[in-house]
Amino acid sequence: MSETSKPNDIHNRHVRHKVVTEGGVRFAEIELGGEERDLPLPTREPDLFDSQLGQGSDAARSGAGQSGVGDSPASLVQPEESLDLDWNESFRYISREQQFVQQARELAWHVEEAAPFVPFKSYWPTYDQMTRDQHRWYFYWREEVRSGRYPDTDLSYLFIYVYELIHGIGWSDPAQGYALMNAVWEAYRGRYPKLDTYLREWLYDFMLVHGLDMPVKEIPQRLPRSLSSVLKELEWLRRFSADPVDLGWDYLLDIIDYDVEKSRFYREGGRKALQQLSPKVIALADSYSARYEGGRLIERYRPRPRQVTRYLFRSAVYDHEMYGRTASVTVLMLSEHAPLRSYMTQLVRLTENKLRELKGYKGRLRGIEVPAELEELVGRFLKKELHQEAEDERKKSAPAVKIDSRKLRRLQRESDEVRDMLLTDAAHTDAAVSAAATKQQAEAAAALTDSPEERQGVREAAGKAKPLERETPPAKRGGSEQAPLFQAVMDFDTEPPVRAPLAETSVHPAAAASPNSAEVPASSESSKSSKSSDSRESFATSDSSKLPVPPSLLPERPLHVSEQGEVMWNTASLDEEWQQLAERLAPVHLALLLALKHGPDREAMQRAADQAGSMPELLLDEINDAAMDTIGDLLVDGDAIVDEYRDKFETLMRV
Numbered sequence: 186m187s188e189t190s191k192p193n194d195i196h197n198r199h200v201r202h203k204v205v206t207e208g209g210v211r212f213a214e215i216e217l218g219g220e221e222r223d224l225p226l227p228t229r230e231p232d233l234f235d236s237q238l239g240q241g242s243d244a245a246r247s248g249a250g251q252s253g254v255g256d257s258p259a260s261l262v263q264p265e266e267s268l269d270l271d272w273n274e275s276f277r278y279i280s281r282e283q284q285f286v287q288q289a290r291e292l293a294w295h296v297e298e299a300a301p302f303v304p305f306k307s308y309w310p311t312y313d314q315m316t317r318d319q320h321r322w323y324f325y326w327r328e329e330v331r332s333g334r335y336p337d338t339d340l341s342y343l344f345i346y347v348y349e350l351i352h353g354i355g356w357s358d359p360a361q362g363y364a365l366m367n368a369v370w371e372a373y374r375g376r377y378p379k380l381d382t383y384l385r386e387w388l389y390d391f392m393l394v395h396g397l398d399m400p401v402k403e404i405p406q407r408l409p410r411s412l413s414s415v416l417k418e419l420e421w422l423r424r425f426s427a428d429p430v431d432l433g434w435d436y437l438l439d440i441i442d443y444d445v446e447k448s449r450f451y452r453e454g455g456r457k458a459l460q461q462l463s464p465k466v467i468a469l470a471d472s473y474s475a476r477y478e479g480g481r482l483i484e485r486y487r488p489r490p491r492q493v494t495r496y497l498f499r500s501a502v503y504d505h506e507m508y509g510r511t512a513s514v515t516v517l518m519l520s521e522h523a524p525l526r527s528y529m530t531q532l533v534r535l536t537e538n539k540l541r542e543l544k545g546y547k548g549r550l551r552g553i554e555v556p557a558e559l560e561e562l563v564g565r566f567l568k569k570e571l572h573q574e575a576e577d578e579r580k581k582s583a584p585a586v587k588i589d590s591r592k593l594r595r596l597q598r599e600s601d602e603v604r605d606m607l608l609t610d611a612a613h614t615d616a617a618v619s620a621a622a623t624k625q626q627a628e629a630a631a632a633l634t635d636s637p638e639e640r641q642g643v644r645e646a647a648g649k650a651k652p653l654e655r656e657t658p659p660a661k662r663g664g665s666e667q668a669p670l671f672q673a674v675m676d677f678d679t680e681p682p683v684r685a686p687l688a689e690t691s692v693h694p695a696a697a698a699s700p701n702s703a704e705v706p707a708s709s710e711s712s713k714s715s716k717s718s719d720s721r722e723s724f725a726t727s728d729s730s731k732l733p734v735p736p737s738l739l740p741e742r743p744l745h746v747s748e749q750g751e752v753m754w755n756t757a758s759l760d761e762e763w764q765q766l767a768e769r770l771a772p773v774h775l776a777l778l779l780a781l782k783h784g785p786d787r788e789a790m791q792r793a794a795d796q797a798g799s800m801p802e803l804l805l806d807e808i809n810d811a812a813m814d815t816i817g818d819l820l821v822d823g824d825a826i827v828d829e830y831r832d833k834f835e836t837l838m839r840v
Contacts, residue, residue: 359395486525785824
């Protein structure tokens with residue numbers, strides 16, 4: 186069958202077509218019928234083109250001649266000369282990431298007018314996956330973000346913007362690029378918490394490839410499971426270097442060799458106490474180590490730096506030809522350092538043992554090896570924390586007091602009405618009492634005079650006397666029932682006649698002892714005359730400032746005179762940390778320590794706390810906090826100064 190035959194020829198009724206497979210190769214077998222059947226095929230004649238071929242071509246022609254198949258010169262294509270091509274450039278493969286970078290550079294400063302939001306969701310978003318409307322929204326939204334405004338958008342748009350920043354689109358300085366990436370993260374991380382998983386890692390890679398000296402973003406107390414090992418080690422280093430050490434429970438679990446969550450005590454009620462107090466015990470041990478063992482934990486258990494390989498911008502559309510596929514990072518592998526892990530394990534087990542003891546739980550963990558001083562310090566610290574926790578729980582369980590403002594206003598109004606009524610009635614009562622008292626005093630004065638004229642003058646003056654109004658109720662002045670309720674002023678029109686002075690006489694002892702007695706000595710007449718003269722003088726010179734003052738109005742004598750002095754503590758002979766402690770303690774703290782110097786004196790402690798408007802327990806906590814920051818230990822245990830520190834307060838006294 187010739188080469189010019191049409192495909193439809195195989196459907197001719199004289200032609201039978203069959204496909205044969207032999208040795209894995211498919212062949213087309215065509216059987217001719219009709220007039221063409223049994224016709225011999227012509228023998229192929231050699232031509233001029235064949236004579237120009239080499240020996241290999243002769244062999245090929247020989248085989249072809251034997252087969253009886255001939256080819257025309259027009260069916261053969263002569264080979265062209267080889268082309269000088271650059272295979273790396275002419276046949277270069279462009280990846281999806283490289284295409285994205287090329288498009289991003291072309292559209293770096295493209296801006297669209299205000300456009301409506303169009304949803305867009307893609308796992309690895311690029312420009313090619315967006316529609317025309319999505320393009321319009323993205324470039325409008327990107328300009329808003331560059332201007333410091335952050336409208337709501339989909340997460341896929343955010344990723345495209347971050348991919349641009351990774352590849353240097355939209356900034357001229359690496360620090361600016363870092364700031365833009367961090368700003369968009371802070372703006373949208375509340376709406377898309379998934380950003381934390383990627384942006385924390387990409388920001389660190391961005392700092393790494395550009396050599397920026399930026400602080401690594403802080404990680405919350407709960408350790409993310411997707412966090413890379415390098416960032417975990419950097420976070421552990423930051424937390425161990427903090428003062429005080431800030432290790433959360435999740436971080437602590439990854440750095441100890443003890444599965445505390447499978448502990449029976451943990452599962453039967455000790456979970457909350459262990460999670461809250463174990464990190465605090467680590468901080469306490471770090472402070473103790475810094476003061477008494479020559480350095481902090483991170484200094485004593487510091488591993489050797491190690492070079493690790495880190496893949497850059499994982500899970501991002503990132504062209505690795507820009508910064509490379511990986512980068513080398515030098516880190517301190519704290520989580521793999523055996524001495525540090527062993528010491529952390531001992532501290533956690535010690536904490537559990539002390540909590541078991543304080544909570545009355547049976548059984549103790551064995552094999553704990555820590556200094557005896559540290560063990561005692563941890564015990565006192567946990568006892569104080571549990572006591573404070575119990576006190577807080579007691580306060581929370583107390584019923585909350587709610588005040589109804591409407592009822593309060595009604596009670597206040599009713600109280601004001603009752604007060605006004607009482608003051609009005611008291612004014613009338615005082616006037617009547619004042620008049621009666623004035624009359625009684627006048628009669629008493631008249632009885633002391635000798636002549637009827639003088640008695641009549643006293644009575645007339647008493648009738649003209651006016652009682653003074655009471656300015657302040659006795660209850661508000663602090664007076665008693667015996668205090669005078671009025672002040673009468675006697676106004677005499679004429680002075681009484683001057684009489685010759687009488688001989689001085691003394692009052693009989695019996696009269697002085699019993700003024701109401703009926704027995705009067707012989708000298709009573711002269712005594713009576715003397716009394717009359719003294720009475721006239723007292724009424725004539727009567728003044729409100731000379732009235733007797735009730736005892737309740739007298740100033741109270743200061744109590745505890747011996748405590749009015751200032752408390753002094755001479756620390757010149759003590760170490761520097763004790764001098765620092767003395768500087769941090771207020772006078773009320775020193776007064777409280779003075780009350781504890783020779784044993785607990787609850788009354789003196791309460792008086793010192795009342796003067797400061799506080800409570801003894803709160804002041805003791807303040808003292809212990811200051812002691813932990815300066816001497817690295819608790820100073821007061823319960824209601825007594827720790828025995829080993831009593832000698833430090835020999836110079837504490839009141840002057």
